[in-house]
Amino acid sequence: MEPLQANADPRPNDMIFVVEDDPDVSRLVEFNLRAAGYDVSTFASGTPVLPSATILQPSLFLLDIMLPGMSGIDLCRQIRQHDQLSRTPVIFLSARTQEPDLLQAFDVGGDGYITKPFSPRELICRVRNILRTAVETPNPDVLHLGDLEIDAQSMTVRVAGRTVFTTVREFRLLEYLARHRGRVFTRDQLLDAVWKEGAFVTPRSIDVFIRRLRGKIEKDPRHPRYLRTLRGVGYRFEAQK
8 A cells, every 4th residue: 555645734843643453554654754754643542642741742633433441522511621631622533423423533533534434545635634624824913892702813712801612623613604793604604614634523513513513602592693593594603782
């Protein structure tokens, strides 16, 4: 098997943590990531991941869902609760293809989902895209909308002066809606705008991300001020003075 060629995308500090208990899959993933120019650390279980990540500060986690002991879902929850690692992108690797599994992965804070078996080219494309999304140069201005502040430069969201955590995908979705406030978007339109790489994401996944965002920025998520639903159509960011 010929390795994928490296390109200029990887940065010198792009370390990727691969958490996969199948040795064949782990070797395949590591081989292709290294060929593409990334540094890689592999783990057969989730237990040693957080202590190592605290020291090495990886740029991305690739997590199998079915792991011995701690599942990939539980590990993602811990990553999202960790002060130093909470913003690090997470892509799940899984043989599970049912929509409930996908939605659960996004509900705990996943940024992407790759189904097994996958091609090396798909893997590298998805990794490059999520890393590019995490560091792409945003619009420099800060949006002030009601008591909501969206700082694209630092990828920071504040509600009434209080900083709230968002994942990379959550932030990009919120920023996109806020910059096009007043406009109604279908789920498919939002997928095209925020998930440009054609990831394994269904329109219902948007509902999960909207629900998570409402829980973070709305005083009453059941009666949202900002992220409004137009039944049968999609979502709109409601402009606030």
